[in-house]
Amino acid sequence: MALAIRFALFGCTNRPFFHIVVMEKRRAQRSGKIKEMIGSYDPMPNQDNQKLVAVDFQKLQQWLGFGAVPTKHVAELLGLGGFYPIHPMSYIKAKRKRKLMEKQPADMQAKEETQETAAIQVNEDTQPDSTEDASQ
Amino acid sequence: MAASMKCAWARCLSTILLNSTKHRCQISQPLYASCSNITGDSGNDEIIFRKGEGGTDQTRQEAGPADDTKKHRRDPGKAFTDVRVQKILLRLTGLDLDKVYEYRAAKGAGVAKVALMSDQQLKKVYESASYKALRKLQMPPVLGAREPIDEVLSEDPELEGLNTSKLVFIDISQRVPLKKRTIVVREPNGTLRKASWEERDVTLQKYFPQSGRKIGLPRMFQQDNLECMLDDGKHEYILNRACSQFEIDDPEYIRVTQRTYEHIDGNGKFEDLRSTRHFGPMIFYFTYYKKIDKLLVAFLEEESLEDSLDLVKLYHIVHPSCKSAEKVASMPDATPLEIIRAFAEMDATQKSLVQQAIQTYEKECDSTGSTQLRR
Numbered sequence: 001m002a003l004a005i006r007f008a009l010f011g012c013t014n015r016p017f018f019h020i021v022v023m024e025k026r027r028a029q030r031s032g033k034i035k036e037m038i039g040s041y042d043p044m045p046n047q048d049n050q051k052l053v054a055v056d057f058q059k060l061q062q063w064l065g066f067g068a069v070p071t072k073h074v075a076e077l078l079g080l081g082g083f084y085p086i087h088p089m090s091y092i093k094a095k096r097k098r099k100l101m102e103k104q105p106a107d108m109q110a111k112e113e114t115q116e117t118a119a120i121q122v123n124e125d126t127q128p129d130s131t132e133d134a135s136q
Numbered sequence: 137m138a139a140s141m142k143c144a145w146a147r148c149l150s151t152i153l154l155n156s157t158k159h160r161c162q163i164s165q166p167l168y169a170s171c172s173n174i175t176g177d178s179g180n181d182e183i184i185f186r187k188g189e190g191g192t193d194q195t196r197q198e199a200g201p202a203d204d205t206k207k208h209r210r211d212p213g214k215a216f217t218d219v220r221v222q223k224i225l226l227r228l229t230g231l232d233l234d235k236v237y238e239y240r241a242a243k244g245a246g247v248a249k250v251a252l253m254s255d256q257q258l259k260k261v262y263e264s265a266s267y268k269a270l271r272k273l274q275m276p277p278v279l280g281a282r283e284p285i286d287e288v289l290s291e292d293p294e295l296e297g298l299n300t301s302k303l304v305f306i307d308i309s310q311r312v313p314l315k316k317r318t319i320v321v322r323e324p325n326g327t328l329r330k331a332s333w334e335e336r337d338v339t340l341q342k343y344f345p346q347s348g349r350k351i352g353l354p355r356m357f358q359q360d361n362l363e364c365m366l367d368d369g370k371h372e373y374i375l376n377r378a379c380s381q382f383e384i385d386d387p388e389y390i391r392v393t394q395r396t397y398e399h400i401d402g403n404g405k406f407e408d409l410r411s412t413r414h415f416g417p418m419i420f421y422f423t424y425y426k427k428i429d430k431l432l433v434a435f436l437e438e439e440s441l442e443d444s445l446d447l448v449k450l451y452h453i454v455h456p457s458c459k460s461a462e463k464v465a466s467m468p469d470a471t472p473l474e475i476i477r478a479f480a481e482m483d484a485t486q487k488s489l490v491q492q493a494i495q496t497y498e499k500e501c502d503s504t505g506s507t508q509l510r511r
Contacts, residue, residue: 045301094298
């Protein structure tokens with residue numbers, strides 16, 4: 001079994017909230033088999049237009065030492081936070097969104113973001129095995 | 137007269153404790169995150185500072201005149217933590233056990249215990265209560281306003297468009313002092329920067345809540361509401377709440393406390409803060425910014441020469457280059473009144489007021505037939 005640093009989706013309908021946890025990659029996130037919780041990520045911006053991310057970096061480094069592997073989205077987030085180099089997908093998504101923005105009005109941007117949140121949920125739930133093809 | 141007698145007793149008590157071997161003149165221990173750079177060594181009569189940013193070890197740093205220009209803004213903290221200053225402030229604050237142990241309607245306030253004791257036991261209990269009370273009188277340090285954080289860690293314009301909101305990252309590792317916790321912000325334009333002080337305070341309060349603090353500015357501290365509270369005479373309450381809400385070097389804390397001190401000065405209600413932990417910082421504020429005239433007059437009207445003398449001495453320590461300090465240095469056998477008079481002539485901003493107060497005091501002295509240090 002692969003030890004992963006991944007998101008575990010909590011919260012409720014229309015209100016996602018992710019805990020950043022260490023658990024086996026294939027397990028269902030609410031199975032209760034979380035090895036350790038090392039942070040949180042709130043995808044909904046607050047009153048100051050901030051998305052809060054808390055990470056216990058000491059624990060993170062310990063688990064990385066144990067051989068835990070962050071998932072794509074966690075790696076992206078940590079890249080944005082400066083712990084890792086910026087993930088290539090961040091650049092790609094940014095570029096795609098900029099393209100969209102040129103074509104479509106601003107409210108489409110928000111739609112893209114909610115879709116992305118849904119993508120994270122789906123990703124962490126179903127755990128596709130094969131690596132995705134590198135996009136353009 | 138009763139009030140001045142009480143003051144006298146309070147002052148006497150604090151002096152006894154100061155001089156006793158048990159008590160050491162401790163600089164306020166780092167109760168506040170802001171003070172982590174300041175230590176006090178009570179064994180020797182010197183303050184040794186840890187290396188500040190770009191600074192060197194300093195001993196007994198003299199504080200020059202207050203200069204409010206941004207570039208050369210002096211840090212009052214250096215003057216405040218001088219042992220001589222601390223001793224004087226503590227002496228002036230006094231120790232009124234009735235006031236310190238006043239019943240406050242608050243959570244956890246217990247019912248008073250009644251016990252039958254011998255005289256010896258009572259004396260012991262009284263002593264230990266006095267030492268505990270000194271802890272309650274620890275003064276929140278007076279520091280200069282903190283420098284804004286302005287550090288950019290990385291610029292990534294290629295991330296523009298990824299997010300419409302900021303991403304705030306906080307390190308929640310265990311056992312890291314609040315002041316050292318890393319908090320960074322990834323802006324929508326791709327810049328990764330350190331969080332500003334305001335962002336830090338709010339985020340830290342969310343993840344590491346401290347009791348008595350609210351996220352954001354409590355409405356009480358908004359200018360209009362603050363004025364209402366001050367007019368109601370709630371100076372101690374405002375200062376206590378400011379202490380718990382803000383960091384000591386927060387510009388908001390400085391604004392609130394300084395406004396409170398000014399209001400007290402305007403109404404002459406200095407005695408409200410006597411024997412509280414805010415008396416020392418208030419005296420220091422007036423001394424540092426050269427506004428001690430009304431305070432001096434109040435002390436003289438109370439007929440406590442020692443307090444007045446202490447105040448002028450404090451002024452001379454904080455502003456060693458002032459004219460009256462030099463004059464007093466040249467007259468080693470000056471009586472207290474002479475020292476105060478020298479100050480009034482040379483450095484008082486409201487000369488006539490102070491001189492009149494001195495005259496009134498002297499008349500009172502003559503009328504009661506005593507020219508020695510009076511209580």
